[in-house]
Amino acid sequence: MEIFQQYKVGESCLLVDINFSSNPELNAELSELQGLVHAANWQVKEVVSLNRKYPDPKYFCGRGKLDEISEKLKEGGIDLIVFNHSITPSQERNIETLLSCKVIDRTRLILEIFSQRAKTHEGKLQVELAQLNYAATRLVRGWTHLERQKGGIGVRGGPGETQLELDRRLLRQRISQIEKRLDKVRKQRGLSRASRKKNKVPTIAFVGYTNAGKSTLFNHISGADVLAKDQLFATLDPTLRQIHIPKLGQVVLSDTVGFIRNLPHDLVEAFCATLEEAIEADLLVHVVDYADSEYISYIEQVNSVLTQINAHEKPVLIVYNKIDRLESVHPDIHYHEDKPADVYLSAKEGIGIDYLFEAIARHFNQNWLKGVLTLEPQKAKVRAQLYALGVVEKEKIADDGNYQLAITIAKSDFDAISHMNKLELMANFSQH
Incomplete structure (x- = not known):
């Protein structure tokens, strides 16, 4: 069942950006929308900006503005409108019916980009889950394959209801399958994190x-x-x-x-x-x-x-x-x-x-030790471990042949090296 339509690379579109004075939280940057469209590899042909106090409940941007948009669509040969906001399924359907043009909102645009970017198995599952959750609210739209279902004696409801119910059931089943797979991936990640925490x-x-x-x-x-x-x-x-x-x-x-x-x-x-x-x-x-x-x-x-x-x-x-x-x-x-x-x-x-x-x-490392550690020549393994940590600032060899290492080291690392080598290094460390 193909529910989520894929748009073509290079698709030309018209952007609609509205500044709502009554609810600034609804507003988003136009430059960011343009960046998102560019990320989807689409072309911006026209931009329509306007001010409103509230969203229009039926057409979101108002019937009058849609008439203006309709003219721009015809002039530019554009067949895709992108809103810089989230719009309801009914508003999307009303605009598409009026303008005979594909309409997507900001959420749908982001999902389109994610579908292009996901490469790993987990990423693809997450994209599909988000797409299905988004599509589930839009199954009421009038697709032609729903209209081919006929009602009649012994069939409840009118045209399309049987197919609509089937689509909804398939959606719920697919969403459940993906959630189970993602839960398995999360458990695997959890085991990896537990291992890292165990090893500090x-x-x-x-x-x-x-x-x-x-x-x-x-x-x-x-x-x-x-x-x-x-x-x-x-x-x-x-x-x-x-x-x-x-x-x-x-x-x-x-x-x-x-x-x-x-x-x-x-x-x-x-x-x-x-x-x-x-x-x-x-x-x-x-x-x-x-x-x-x-x-x-x-x-x-x-x-x-x-x-x-x-x-x-x-x-x-x-x-x-x-x-x-x-x-x-x-x-x-x-x-x-x-x-x-x-x-x-x-x-x-x-x-x-x-x-x-x-x-x-x-x-x-909130607790640091800074000073000089004296090591006998046979403690070369400890010296190598300190160099591997990158804590040695200077080194010289004393007259008696011992190494004298100027170090700045976390106390936890110092204690770990002491424990690993079964040595009491602090006795040979002059802190300053």
């Missing part, structure tokens, strides 16, 4: 407004090949990598889908599994496009989504990215007493990454 491997999730440079930063420090483009929702599927961070050790990084303004609630629920790594992470790295004049607003939007997925109480380290686009802004790190540091860097140019590593290590 910190988990760090990259979050941020879409197109803030998360994937570029993630690729730079992890060696991954996640798609990084100047495009909304370039990354959809979560990617995990284990890396070594100096003065800390092994950590697991995860790159998540970018957030956008007014992310529809049903999409948040459907893609909760995609964001599950953020929910379960020990630390969130919030990547911000510092070169964007609206960056404060985008920070607020990300915080809003984190609240929706119950991740707002996680410690957050803010990374102000793209400083290479700004004059008089240099790589830097700002420490805070009660929360992780703020870091200023450029993921594209690879400058300031050391500050990010330092901030992450400092967050997870």
Whole structure:
């Protein structure tokens, strides 16, 4: 049963953007809608902007404005209208009937992009689940295959009811199947996270407004090949990598889908599994496009989504990215007493990454030891372990042949090395 229509790449469309004075929460940025359309590989032929106090209950933007839109459709040869809002199934059906044109809303556009981006098995399941939940509210629309069902003696209702009931039952069955599969995937992820926690491997999730440079930063420090483009929702599927961070050790990084303004609630629920790594992470790295004049607003939007997925109480380290686009802004790190540091860097140019590593290590290692550790030559294994952690700042060989290592190390790592080698290293450590 083909319920969710796929639109062609290169489809030309008309955008409708309405500013509602009575309810600003309904409004969304036109530039973001244009970015979403571009991400779907469609072409914008016309843009219609207007002001209203309230949405029209029947036609959303009003009958008079639809007459104007109808003229633009004929002039431009356009057969697709994209609303910068969520519209009801009845409003969508009324507009399509009046204009004889395909109509989609902002939620449907996002789903179209997700269907193009999903590559993994889990991502495809999440996309299909969101599509089916969306389509379930629109089964009342007058498709021709429903009209071919005939009523008569012994058949309740009128034309199309039998087929409509069949479609609804098939939808419910498919949704149930996908939810069971996703539940299995979540359990598998849960086992992986439990293993990491058992081995005390910190988990760090990259979050941020879409197109803030998360994937570029993630690729730079992890060696991954996640798609990084100047495009909304370039990354959809979560990617995990284990890396070594100096003065800390092994950590697991995860790159998540970018957030956008007014992310529809049903999409948040459907893609909760995609964001599950953020929910379960020990630390969130919030990547911000510092070169964007609206960056404060985008920070607020990300915080809003984190609240929706119950991740707002996680410690957050803010990374102000793209400083290479700004004059008089240099790589830097700002420490805070009660929360992780703020870091200023450029993921594209690879400058300031050391500050990010330092901030992450400092967050997870609140207790530090700084001083000189003296090791006998036969303790070369301990020396190698310290170098592997990246905690050795200087080294010299004393007159008696012993190693003298100037180190800055987390006390937890120092104690772990002592325990691993069954040594009392503190006796040979002069702290200062």
